[in-house]
Amino acid sequence: MILRTSLTSPFGRKPRLAAAVLGLSGRIEVELADFLDETDSLRRQNPLGKIPTLVLADGSTLYDSRVILEYLDHLAGGGRILPSEPAARFAALRLQALGDGILDAGVLRRLETMFRDEPLRSAGWLTYQSGKMSRALDALEVAPPSDSDIFVGEIAVACALGFIDFRLGDDWRSARPRLAGWYERFAARCPGFAETAPR
Numbered sequence: 589m590i591l592r593t594s595l596t597s598p599f600g601r602k603p604r605l606a607a608a609v610l611g612l613s614g615r616i617e618v619e620l621a622d623f624l625d626e627t628d629s630l631r632r633q634n635p636l637g638k639i640p641t642l643v644l645a646d647g648s649t650l651y652d653s654r655v656i657l658e659y660l661d662h663l664a665g666g667g668r669i670l671p672s673e674p675a676a677r678f679a680a681l682r683l684q685a686l687g688d689g690i691l692d693a694g695v696l697r698r699l700e701t702m703f704r705d706e707p708l709r710s711a712g713w714l715t716y717q718s719g720k721m722s723r724a725l726d727a728l729e730v731a732p733p734s735d736s737d738i739f740v741g742e743i744a745v746a747c748a749l750g751f752i753d754f755r756l757g758d759d760w761r762s763a764r765p766r767l768a769g770w771y772e773r774f775a776a777r778c779p780g781f782a783e784t785a786p787r
């Protein structure tokens with residue numbers, strides 16, 4: 589399988605981490621993709637032109653990161669990073685949605701500053717997106733992810749926190765010691781964490 593991604597993409601880090609957790613890294617070759625390059629085959633592999641996109645052995649493709657994680661879980665026998673039992677499954681999916689939502693808002697903030705020159709930037713838009721991130725991070729401080737499981741939710745939240753550190757530099761830790769502690773412990777126990785760090 590070929591994973592089209594960049595080494596800085598937080599959404600692309602999700603399947604890379606998942607593969608490490610599931611022992612599937614050896615079956616996945618990372619092929620760098622540039623979503624801004626209209627000649628990159630990415631746009632034929634995924635009409636949305638987004639990373640990550642997984643190219644299977646038969647040439648068919650899977651996207652987005654949530655679908656790829658579910659596929660990897662299936663390849664590993666199922667129920668490993670996406671629990672089968674309904675209560676645990678929906679809790680994991682909801683936590684993944686929260687982590688992905690932090691990323692969606694963070695990516696929009698980054699794009700606003702990447703693509704718009706200073707005078708054209710909307711402070712209101714940036715504040716609106718930052719509000720989503722703050723509320724989600726506060727919710728995670730009240731109820732941090734698990735210290736024992738590594739499910740899709742823990743993976744998504746870790747990728748979101750890594751992205752904030754790498755791209756935005758917000759101080760999310762000072763007011764959220766429980767979440768900061770969780771992240772530190774997750775970084776130490778999750779296979780592939782250091783190897784998949786954005787660079």
Ligand SMILES: N[C@@H](CCC(=O)N[C@@H](CS)C(=O)NCC(=O)O)C(=O)O
Pocket residue numbers: 597598599600623636637638639640652653654688695
């Ligand atoms: N919901 C998607 C989001 C993927 C996403 O937004 N990826 C970014 C890079 S981190 C991207 O490809 N951006 C290019 C674009 O939106 O054109 C997922 O979970 O895979």
